[in-house]
Amino acid sequence: MNYAQTLSTIYDEVLPLIRKGQVADYIPQLAKVDPGKFGIYLHFLEGESFAMGDAEEQFSIQSISKVLMLCMAVGKLGERVYQRVDVEPSGDPFNSLVQLEYEQGIPRNPFINAGALVITDMLIDAFDDPKQYFLEFARAISGSQGVAYNAGVAKSEKQCGFKNAAIVNLMKSFGNIKNDVEDVLELYYDFCSLEMSCQELAKAFCTIANHGKSIINKKKYLSESQFKRITAIMMTCGFYDEAGEFAFRVGLPGKSGVGGGIVAILPNKFSIAVWSPGLNEKGNSLVGMKVLELFTTKTNLSIF
Ligand code: DON
Numbered sequence: 001m002n003y004a005q006t007l008s009t010i011y012d013e014v015l016p017l018i019r020k021g022q023v024a025d026y027i028p029q030l031a032k033v034d035p036g037k038f039g040i041y042l043h044f045l046e047g048e049s050f051a052m053g054d055a056e057e058q059f060s061i062q063s064i065s066k067v068l069m070l071c072m073a074v075g076k077l078g079e080r081v082y083q084r085v086d087v088e089p090s091g092d093p094f095n096s097l098v099q100l101e102y103e104q105g106i107p108r109n110p111f112i113n114a115g116a117l118v119i120t121d122m123l124i125d126a127f128d129d130p131k132q133y134f135l136e137f138a139r140a141i142s143g144s145q146g147v148a149y150n151a152g153v154a155k156s157e158k159q160c161g162f163k164n165a166a167i168v169n170l171m172k173s174f175g176n177i178k179n180d181v182e183d184v185l186e187l188y189y190d191f192c193s194l195e196m197s198c199q200e201l202a203k204a205f206c207t208i209a210n211h212g213k214s215i216i217n218k219k220k221y222l223s224e225s226q227f228k229r230i231t232a233i234m235m236t237c238g239f240y241d242e243a244g245e246f247a248f249r250v251g252l253p254g255k256s257g258v259g260g261g262i263v264a265i266l267p268n269k270f271s272i273a274v275w276s277p278g279l280n281e282k283g284n285s286l287v288g289m290k291v292l293e294l295f296t297t298k299t300n301l302s303i304f
Helices: 005-018 062-083 098-102 113-127 128-140 151-159 162-172 181-192 197-209 223-237 242-250 287-301
Strands: 039-044 050-054 194-196 255-257 263-264 268-275
Touching: 005 039, 005 050, 005 287, 039 197, 050 194, 050 197, 050 242, 062 113, 062 128, 062 181, 062 194, 062 197, 062 223, 062 255, 062 263, 113 128, 113 162, 113 181, 128 194, 151 181, 151 268, 162 181, 162 255, 181 194, 181 287, 197 263, 197 268, 223 242, 223 255, 242 287, 263 287, 268 287
Parallel strands: none
Antiparallel strands: 039 050, 039 268, 255 263, 263 268
């Protein structure tokens, strides 16, 4: 298979869709991103890689960080994590509050905002300096010291994060947040503000595709069972109320972010990251979804 040619064909096919989606403007700093940006990076576990477009330019990974947060929590605390967060698809938008009230403050899964906020609360108790540890973890598995937080994006989100504040407060009222609400929100926004390129993301997620063992430093971060479970949650919950659609069209475990990034993996084989800031109405990259659908259709490389 000529992957360079395949990516180039896909690029031509999606070109008319670029700039069609809406950049996330509920975070003022993200509204400034050029909607014409577009990158793809495909990295095979054996080492071969293929890139297109702005694959080496960093962007705000936003909710993609939720996968790294879960890896960090499960790696340290084990399966206890799942006592405070469930593993069911929500079928609701990523920042929804509706299920939380009648499910007594237990979020549906770790990849919606409520779930990631509970995970953040756990990380505050589990690590002396969770912000630094998270950064070092992302740098280690991407093999890049250039990975960094964007303080301006974190601040910008904090200033208008009223829904996230409501979510943490509601969960605190049910006893599922142990720390100070402001501390949880601040660290969560820091995690979301991490900036990585498609290249760095694809390399980092090869760790998950490789059953939790980094292809960079050979360290095993997850047990086999932890790998299986995190990958299953990516498959069922990685795209909020579009998780079924992503499974149907693409057929890979993955995760999106409102910065316009999507990363997907085929366990034992590869990781692929796409960036196009224009989002569809569900908050997932419009072009990113299409690129990955075309990729698995043309290569027959999906889990199904
Ligand atoms: O909390 C938020 O709303 C953002 N920091 C992250 C949301 C996000 O990326 C949802 N992804 N599609």
